[in-house]
Amino acid sequence: MFKYHCRNFVKISMNKWYKQIFQMDFGPIEWRPKFATKQGENALCAPTPFLAIKEEEMMKNMNKMMELMKQWPNVDLRPHFKAHKSVDIAKQQIKLGAVGICCQTLTEAESAVYGGSIEDVFISNEVIGVGKVKRVVQLALKSKISICVDNEENIKDLSQLAKESNANLDLVIEVNVGQDRCGIKPGADVVPLAKLVESLPNVHFKGIQAYHGWNQHVRSAAERKERTNTVAGLAQKTVECLQSANIKCPYITGGGTGTFPYEAGTGLFTEIQPGSYVFMDADYNRNLNEKETFYSGFVQSLFIYTTVQSITGDERAVVDSGMKAASLDSGPPLVNFESC
Numbered sequence: 001m002f003k004y005h006c007r008n009f010v011k012i013s014m015n016k017w018y019k020q021i022f023q024m025d026f027g028p029i030e031w032r033p034k035f036a037t038k039q040g041e042n043a044l045c046a047p048t049p050f051l052a053i054k055e056e057e058m059m060k061n062m063n064k065m066m067e068l069m070k071q072w073p074n075v076d077l078r079p080h081f082k083a084h085k086s087v088d089i090a091k092q093q094i095k096l097g098a099v100g101i102c103c104q105t106l107t108e109a110e111s112a113v114y115g116g117s118i119e120d121v122f123i124s125n126e127v128i129g130v131g132k133v134k135r136v137v138q139l140a141l142k143s144k145i146s147i148c149v150d151n152e153e154n155i156k157d158l159s160q161l162a163k164e165s166n167a168n169l170d171l172v173i174e175v176n177v178g179q180d181r182c183g184i185k186p187g188a189d190v191v192p193l194a195k196l197v198e199s200l201p202n203v204h205f206k207g208i209q210a211y212h213g214w215n216q217h218v219r220s221a222a223e224r225k226e227r228t229n230t231v232a233g234l235a236q237k238t239v240e241c242l243q244s245a246n247i248k249c250p251y252i253t254g255g256g257t258g259t260f261p262y263e264a265g266t267g268l269f270t271e272i273q274p275g276s277y278v279f280m281d282a283d284y285n286r287n288l289n290e291k292e293t294f295y296s297g298f299v300q301s302l303f304i305y306t307t308v309q310s311i312t313g314d315e316r317a318v319v320d321s322g323m324k325a326a327s328l329d330s331g332p333p334l335v336n337f338e339s340c
């Protein structure tokens with residue numbers, strides 16, 4: 001009896017809440033109660049809120065990814081560190097076959113190199129300003145570092161400071177393939193930048209990044225594939241411009257958890273960079289597969305444990321983790337009951 005009672009209260013409260021606060025409807029809440037919890041109890045009988053990884057599920061995701069990668073023997077896996085920011089998880093990914101990791105921030109890269117001695121780190125983002133560039137160069141004295149660039153001055157800074165420290169950096173030119181974040185226009189604009197890199201000391205042209213974040217959460221598989229083909233077309237055009245200027249482009253990287261099978265299947269991309277598959281968040285689980293049913297390749301492995309601290313009349317159940325405990329950019333968290 002209590003089970004249904006509690007379940008309905010939370011459901012009603014969440015429905016009202018997201019409609020009122022966001023003024024939008026994210027569709028029906030996926031409702032997956034396992035067991036009702038009594039007020040004041042939580043599944044692990046530990047002080048809440050806390051973040052917990054279900055290790056077995058996480059390992060299933062890592063192994064699943066390596067299984068999938070067998071389809072594309074010429075494509076490397078370089079998982080994104082931003083998803084977990086854990087050197088232990090990164091090391092496990094590398095042990096299973098990843099070539100290294102991607103980082104989005106300099107601090108992530110420093111954690112990976114100084115905190116985890118990760119040997120091959122790609123900073124899949126631009127790092128600007130002498131102070132930060134010096135720190136990038138310091139990393140390159142310890143590990144193999146590659147980094148995205150889209151600007152002449154930044155390329156000159158990276159070269160000059162790498163030379164002063166006798167370090168070497170691989171530079172990856174980022175191409176804006178539709179995300180409208182960083183990156184130069186696809187096509188001929190890549191040539192002068194690649195030539196600049198090749199003309200300068202202590203920096204080496206490695207290839208291009210063609211990543212499109214907005215495509216990752218497009219629900220329909222057919223549409224994700226079509227959009228990824230557009231991305232690949234723009235990357236191909238850019239590679240052809242380099243080839244006609246006699247510049248080899250042996251490295252083309254991109255793709256996240258939502259689109260990586262399509263990038264990997266183009267025959268053009270040499271590397272993919274999914275990150276979220278390790279924890280497989282609730283929003284990614286709303287993506288559909290080719291049969292237009294829910295994508296089920298990966299399972300959720302990261303949870304916030306919380307406790308119902310108050311049940312008021314027939315109206316609401318209140319938990320002890322508030323709005324700051326979870327990111328809300330893809331809607332409110334899903335509720336999943338467990339008991340002690």
Ligand SMILES: Cc1ncc(COP(=O)(O)O)c(C=O)c1O
Pocket residue numbers: 080083102104124211213216254255256257258273274275276277
């Ligand atoms: C450049 C880049 N590559 C890869 C990823 C990983 O994507 P996901 O976590 O969706 O798998 C991201 C994520 O935002 C990214 O910005």
